[in-house]
Structures are given as structure tokens and as C-alpha cells.
Amino acid sequence: MHQDWFTTLAQYGYRLTGSRKAVVEIISSSTQALTPIEIYERARKVNDEIGLVSVYRTLEKLEELKLIQRVHQPAGCQAFMVASREHQHLLLCSQCGEIRFFEGDDLGSLIHTIAKKTGFEINDHWLQLFGVCQKCKTGQEAGA
């Protein structure tokens, strides 16, 4: 997957630098949302030259290109992960942070009803499910 991201970055005229590669590899392979600091710390383990600023700057670009998304959680909204595709939403484990995509929500008739009742023209929705993943239920910790 991260190869595609490199291609997209190149298509938009962005250079492929060590810092960017590190950030891309870390986020694109994570099953949990990661904060800038978490990404920075992981990147440092591979290359201890990388700066936190570059993490922020890379995140900004990846978000612009819609390759990643900010994840809103009760504990905060600083973490990022791979972007959902159209019609995909997130299911989050409240214990270990493991995230899965799902689709198939059928909000059409609800949206229609609410639109009629309120006079709003409804054009987007956010849906997120929270729970406990199988690993956490059975007592194990998920891998970081």
C-alpha cells in the first residue's frame, strides 16, 4: 500500500525524502490511529535524524491528498490513520485502539426523514462504532 502513496506523492510533485518515507510506512501499516508524537517516536527508532516538524508537515500533505484521516476519539482527536474509502466507517476498540473499517450502513431513509422534518439538505454523515475487540475480550493486549 505505501508504494501507492509514494506514487501519489510523486504525482503531486512532492519529493520522496527519508522523513516522508518513514512517516508513510508507519501510518500506512498501522491498525491503530497514531498521534504525531507516536509517529515521531517510531520513526526515530529507524532514523534518529528525523524531526517532529517533518512528521507534522508530512501528515498535512497526506491528509490533503486524502490518504489519511484524523480520527476522533473520546480521548482526543490528534491521531491519524489510513483514510476510509467512500462509504467506509470505523469500528474502534476502546481498549487497545485497534481499528477496523466497515461499510453497509443504511442511513438513507433516516436521512430522508430527518431532512424532511428539519428542512436541512443533508450531504454527509459521520458514523463510528466503539467496542472491545476479540483479543481484548479474551484478555490479551493487541500488538502495537
Added chain:
Amino acid sequence: MHQDWFTTLAQYGYRLTGSRKAVVEIISSSTQALTPIEIYERARKVNDEIGLVSVYRTLEKLEELKLIQRVHQPAGCQAFMVASREHQHLLLCSQCGEIRFFEGDDLGSLIHTIAKKTGFEINDHWLQLFGVCQKCKTGQEAGA
């Protein structure tokens, strides 16, 4: 409505001060989510002694008592508004920020399906609708 909030605050042993009254009146009567600074600015117009710190501290308590909730929006997650009741969700106007409550989402079968498919025990969900309110559609600005 804000009378109920004063009662709740008193029940929990909180004193009813001018700063708290101002914050409570402002939030409890707003149809838009307000940031701490916005609340502070409005409160200042009535009482120019109030400090921003007290706004933060009051918000903290109102959130603890579940009288208000933080509202997550594309532009940020610092704003607060009256808490949703059980099963209520938000419909937001992307243009003027006007917010309505709605209920009646029927996610039971979706949640069941996803739980089965993923092994998660799903115990909560966030749903928000976005759109353009009637006033904004017809070109007017909503009242602040």
C-alpha cells in the same frame, strides 16, 4: 433549562457564582456549539470581570455532570453545546453552525452484523449528520 443546571450544580455542592451563571446561560441557550473563547467573549459583554480560566473550569464541571458535550466538527473539536439525551444525535449546518438533535437511527441490525463479522463487542456509536439548514439554503445567515 438553565434553572435545572443551577439545581444540578448546587446538588453536587458547587457554588453558584456570577461566572458560572454566565457560562451556563450562554451555553444552555445556544443553538450552535461554542468554543471557550466564544463563550468568554459573550460573557464579557455582560460582565467584564470574568476570566477565561473560569470559563474553562465551568465547562469542565458541566461536562463532568453530562450537561454539555464536546462537539466534533471538521474544523475542530473545541466547541461545546447542550448534551444529547440518550439516543439523540446531532445534525449540523456546515454553513452557520446551527445544530439540531434527532433520534430514530436504527443501527441495531448493522451493529449485530458487524459484531458477528469482526468479533468485536460493540457498545457505543457516534452518528452525526451534516448539511445546510433552511435559512442558509435560502441565503440568510442564522442568528448568532
Added chain:
DNA sequence: CTCTTATTGAAAACTATTTTCAATTATAGG
């Protein structure tokens, strides 16, 4: 009315993020 203790505002501290800037480096074109 008085006493106690919660609450206050201001300033300082802290955290998260963005900007500035000179040095470096990816990459297009020779």
C-alpha cells in the same frame, strides 16, 4: 453576621502545533 472553604482572575507553566530560516538534498535537465 461570621467563619470556612470553594472559587476567582492573573500570571506562569505547559502542551500541541505552526512558522521562520539557513543548511541540505531530491531530482530535472544537461
Added chain:
DNA sequence: CCTATAATTGAAAATAGTTTTCAATAAGAG
């Protein structure tokens, strides 16, 4: 392969948002 150039870098400074500290004040119980 070189070279030129403009994008990118990391560090430091700046900014924004929030929390803590602290002495002064004031709510409200008795």
C-alpha cells in the same frame, strides 16, 4: 554522471489552546 535549483529539512522561535499555581475574594452553612 554533474549541476543547478527549488523543495525539503531540522532546530529554534513563535503561536495557540489549555492547565496549574497562588493570593485575594465571596458563597453559603450555621
